Amino acid sequence: MPEIAFIMGKSASGKDKIYKNLIEDESLKLNTVILYTTRPMRAGETDGVEYFFVNDETAVKMQESGRIVELREYNTVYGVWKYFTADDGQIDLNSGNRYLVIGTLEAYDKFCEFYGKQHIMPIYIEVEDGLRLTRAIHREQKQDNPHYEEMCRRFLADSEDFSEENIAKAGITRRFSNNGELEDCISEVKSAILGGMYGY
The missing domain is CATH 3.30.63.10 (Guanylate Kinase phosphate binding domain)
Structure with missing residues (x-):
């Protein structure tokens, strides 16, 4: 059973909000790193x-x-x-603890190399590109000093970093859609963690 849940996704996919919600849910008993x-x-x-x-x-x-x-x-x-x-x-894989990590696809690969793929549960958050770009723009508009150029750079870089080829190479087959209500995506992720990491 995997001990580490690893959240990843492109910019403006909502992964930071999902991470925060999962950590605050005491029923999941996830430790931060x-x-x-x-x-x-x-x-x-x-x-x-x-x-x-x-x-x-x-x-x-x-x-x-x-x-x-x-x-x-x-x-x-x-x-x-x-x-x-x-x-x-x-992170102590023999302690009985469960952990939550957020990072890039490259970082996920490194975790798999270091700890062993069988100990990692990938949680890939996916959002349709048009919606993701709209969310990114709205988020940037709220900043005191918006950096649209950097936002665009990240958006394009993510398309390369999270290419279908790289996702397949990493062995990620399940995706969690955040195209609708955030709460629905969070609920789906929680169910997956409970089922995969705790055997519920």
Whole structure:
């Protein structure tokens, strides 16, 4: 039975809201996994809550010792920032605990390589592209300083990252549609988690 539920989907698919709802549902008994980052801590953040904040030297040492499950690098105006999941004891497949992780398709592949595919339940959230673009635009319009160019870049990048070829290659066969009411999608995901991870 899989111990890790892994949520993924293109931008504006609603995966963040679904993730938050699943974590807050006590009946699912899902544990969160705190990521690491080399970016500076922002005002109001606490080490070990939003992220574990480490310097680049620590990240390199963890990578060299084989303790990094998956890692992403982003070139920013402040330099390269790394975000990664570490094998630091937060996930213990022998503990009887269940975990919820949110990430990219590439990160999902890395988790499968590290922990074994039999321990991961993929939850791919799918939204029709036209609807997803409309939702993305509406979301961006609410920002104080909308970044439509970045929104478009992400939209196009997701089409490549989550191509049908890549989805098939990852062995993902089930999809959870979020084209309608969010609550319906959440309900379907919860049923799948209870059935797949707890045998209900």
